[in-house]
Amino acid sequence: MKRLVVVVNPAAGNGQALKKWHQLEKQLAKPYEVFFSEYHRHAVEFAQKISQDAQPTLLVAIGGDGTVHEVIEGCAGSTHVEVVALSAGSGNDFGRTFTTVKSAEEIDLLMQSTISVQMRIGQLSTPLNRAIFVNNAGYGFDAKVVYAANRSIWKKRFNRYGVGKVAYYGVVVKELLTYKPSSLHLEIDGRPHQIPDVWFVVVCNQSYFGGGMKISPQSNPVDEILEATVVSNISRWKLLVLFGTVFIGWHTKLKAVQSFSGTSFRFRFAHATIGHTDGEFCGELLPHEWAEVSLKPQTWAMPVK
Numbered sequence: 001m002k003r004l005v006v007v008v009n010p011a012a013g014n015g016q017a018l019k020k021w022h023q024l025e026k027q028l029a030k031p032y033e034v035f036f037s038e039y040h041r042h043a044v045e046f047a048q049k050i051s052q053d054a055q056p057t058l059l060v061a062i063g064g065d066g067t068v069h070e071v072i073e074g075c076a077g078s079t080h081v082e083v084v085a086l087s088a089g090s091g092n093d094f095g096r097t098f099t100t101v102k103s104a105e106e107i108d109l110l111m112q113s114t115i116s117v118q119m120r121i122g123q124l125s126t127p128l129n130r131a132i133f134v135n136n137a138g139y140g141f142d143a144k145v146v147y148a149a150n151r152s153i154w155k156k157r158f159n160r161y162g163v164g165k166v167a168y169y170g171v172v173v174k175e176l177l178t179y180k181p182s183s184l185h186l187e188i189d190g191r192p193h194q195i196p197d198v199w200f201v202v203v204c205n206q207s208y209f210g211g212g213m214k215i216s217p218q219s220n221p222v223d224e225i226l227e228a229t230v231v232s233n234i235s236r237w238k239l240l241v242l243f244g245t246v247f248i249g250w251h252t253k254l255k256a257v258q259s260f261s262g263t264s265f266r267f268r269f270a271h272a273t274i275g276h277t278d279g280e281f282c283g284e285l286l287p288h289e290w291a292e293v294s295l296k297p298q299t300w301a302m303p304v305k
């Protein structure tokens with residue numbers, strides 16, 4: 001018999017996760033355990049503990065991409081812990097590709113199921129940092145927006161009134177006006193590419209990033225390859241238009257957008273550039289330091305109904 005454990009990030013989706021949990025707990029059949037994360041990466045520590053027990057477990061992560069990322073990181077490599085999300089964040093890119101649940105009935109079905117699939121995890125290594133990603137890892141303009149938005153006092157203030165996205169768009173415009181593109185040296189399975197004037201590079205395990213933008217339409221988390229999208233040599237205002245076309249996947253036709261596929265990526269920038277994995281800040285890459293991205297031999301188990 002599987003054990004049911006629910007992880008709730010009370011901060012996710014501006015309190016949406018907590019609301020969804022309160023609705024769910026009224027319908028959920030006992031027994032179950034519930035855990036509330038109290039700080040950044042708390043859910044990693046908890047999922048690690050859970051995966052040390054030998055008991056087969058279904059872990060339901062209630063939150064956004066950051067919460068799902070932390071839970072999967074904590075139990076990566078364990079075959080007896082299955083992870084499924086109940087999307088309650090502001091972006092929820094994970095749920096656009098991977099299985100999610102919405103109700104107690106769906107959780108009940110997964111509790112009875114004996115089938116799960118192994119999904120691959122991406123891995124990012126820099127001289128100072130090592131991180132996993134489920135959705136994508138990016139460096140440049142997009143990471144700068146993530147970083148600035150998460151620290152914006154306006155986001156917190158606007159969030160109180162449920163309009164946090166207004167602050168987010170404000171950050172996008174500010175970064176659009178001030179971000180300085182940098183040249184990129186990118187190697188894919190050993191093949192070198194020198195690309196000047198790069199706004200960002202994002203390596204994807206699935207298609208979506210930034211809350212529904214189909215940045216990498218060909219990415220499929222069950223294959224053995226990753227795709228990198230590089231946006232370069234484009235004016236600030238055309239970049240804004242490009243972000244509009246990303247939602248429908250038309251950006252790949254633009255000259256400023258290059259797509260590459262492979263199993264192992266290495267890159268470095270001429271200027272210090274910050275990065276993210278699954279929308280979580282993952283540190284700065286100093287000029288000429290290498291970042292390496294590959295598919296990790298490890299996997300995480302996703303339950304099947």
Ligand SMILES: Nc1ncnc2c1ncn2[C@@H]1O[C@H](COP(=O)(O)OP(=O)(O)OP(=O)(O)O)[C@@H](O)[C@H]1O
Binds near residue numbers: 013064088089093279
């Ligand atoms: N109790 C807590 N208080 C504040 N932050 C927390 C707490 N628990 C976890 N966190 C952090 O909250 C951050 C945001 O979580 P998450 O990404 O799930 O929500 P979101 O940002 O609303 O959604 P999305 O990433 O889909 O836009 C994560 O970095 C996580 O580490």
